[in-house]
Amino acid sequence: MDVIYTDRHRLHRGEFEFFAGELVPCYEKPERADAVLAALTACGMAVGGPESFCLAPIERVHTPRYLRFLESAWQRWRALGKERDALPDVWPIRGFRHDIEPDDFVAQLGLYSFDTATPLTAGTWTAARAAAEVALTAQRRIAGGARAAFALTRPPGHHAGADFFGGYCFINNAAVAAQALIDDGARRVAILDVDYHHGNGTQSIFYERADVLVQSIHGDPKTEYPYYLGHADETGSGAGTGFNRNYPLPAGSSTASWFDALEAACGRVRDFGPAALVVPLGVDTYVGDPISRFRLDRPDYLRLGARLAALRLPTLFVFEGGYAVAEIGENVVNALRGFEEAGGA
Numbered sequence: 001m002d003v004i005y006t007d008r009h010r011l012h013r014g015e016f017e018f019f020a021g022e023l024v025p026c027y028e029k030p031e032r033a034d035a036v037l038a039a040l041t042a043c044g045m046a047v048g049g050p051e052s053f054c055l056a057p058i059e060r061v062h063t064p065r066y067l068r069f070l071e072s073a074w075q076r077w078r079a080l081g082k083e084r085d086a087l088p089d090v091w092p093i094r095g096f097r098h099d100i101e102p103d104d105f106v107a108q109l110g111l112y113s114f115d116t117a118t119p120l121t122a123g124t125w126t127a128a129r130a131a132a133e134v135a136l137t138a139q140r141r142i143a144g145g146a147r148a149a150f151a152l153t154r155p156p157g158h159h160a161g162a163d164f165f166g167g168y169c170f171i172n173n174a175a176v177a178a179q180a181l182i183d184d185g186a187r188r189v190a191i192l193d194v195d196y197h198h199g200n201g202t203q204s205i206f207y208e209r210a211d212v213l214v215q216s217i218h219g220d221p222k223t224e225y226p227y228y229l230g231h232a233d234e235t236g237s238g239a240g241t242g243f244n245r246n247y248p249l250p251a252g253s254s255t256a257s258w259f260d261a262l263e264a265a266c267g268r269v270r271d272f273g274p275a276a277l278v279v280p281l282g283v284d285t286y287v288g289d290p291i292s293r294f295r296l297d298r299p300d301y302l303r304l305g306a307r308l309a310a311l312r313l314p315t316l317f318v319f320e321g322g323y324a325v326a327e328i329g330e331n332v333v334n335a336l337r338g339f340e341e342a343g344g345a
């Protein structure tokens with residue numbers, strides 16, 4: 001299968017994130033994508049670079065105001081005399097105004113974010129935009145008739161909403177690709193997010209739409225990040241009612257129950273009858289992941305890939321989480337190989 005990748009991801013290299021009241025080294029680091037690339041090349045997969053795109057396909061998902069903020073953020077932070085990464089320290093919670101953008105830069109950081117785990121660095125905009133281009137290039141392969149493609153994106157995307165960053169994500173790569181599939185003529189697109197964490201950004205972007213079915217299998221938000229979204233009763237609203245489905249599973253859930261959820265989600269994909277499938281592929285469901293609590297093991301990713309291949313849909317995999325760097329490459333390769341060996345391209 002075609003793999004799209006650029007080493008511009010390395011320009012985004014956060015130093016510290018807040019984790020339970022402490023500053024710790026960022027889990028989301030360049031070595032993650034480097035390890036996946038090494039594993040893919042070792043097994044002979046063809047890797048190509050991204051084409052360039054203007055901002056228009058990204059603005060189909062994100063607000064121009066938010067993108068302008070991201071683009072200028074580092075320069076403005078530097079103008080304040082800062083050299084270390086930018087992190088927010090104040091947010092407009094319930095009852096505050098969201099319609100007026102404050103002039104203060106840190107106040108703007110809070111307006112456009114939801115956590116302290118997502119440092120904005122010198123190369124963040126360039127890397128995030130490059131990741132969106134990786135996803136769009138892979139999308140073009142699918143629109144051009146390819147059976148499958150893998151967008152090796154970093155930073156990840158599924159927590160980013162139309163006008164906010166968080167959860168290590170700035171631009172929602174999978175949502176940009178899904179929207180581009182629609183804009184290229186697909187009448188319906190299904191998204192099936194298998195990362196350990198709920199894809200809150202993707203859910204919110206498509207929540208009122210019937211043309212994009214969004215499903216996510218994840219750790220129960222009662223105990224797992226992102227905590228405030230991802231419950232089973234969130235099924236869409238307005239025209240989108242019935243076109244959002246969540247499968248929250250308790251932390252520590254067995255692999256058997258994870259595959260039961262996958263089966264239910266695949267049934268709904270089939271019933272929806274989409275022209276293409278987008279899979280935000282996180283391998284933080286791995287038993288050895290340092291920040292997650294499911295128990296999938298290496299061969300389980302072969303089975304995941306094979307189950308997705310059986311849907312017989314053009315399939316765009318978009319890389320998300322996975323923090324056990326030593327095993328991340330093997331787990332991603334297994335998902336893609338499982339797909340190919342079951343009849344995917």
Ligand code: OKP
Pocket residue numbers: 018019020117156159167168195196197198225282284320321322
């Ligand atoms: C990104 B992705 C909780 C810290 C959680 C953020 C996790 C972001 C996961 N104290 N940190 O979905 O893999």
Ligand code: ZN
Pocket residue numbers: 195196197282284320321322
């Ligand atoms: Zn995750």
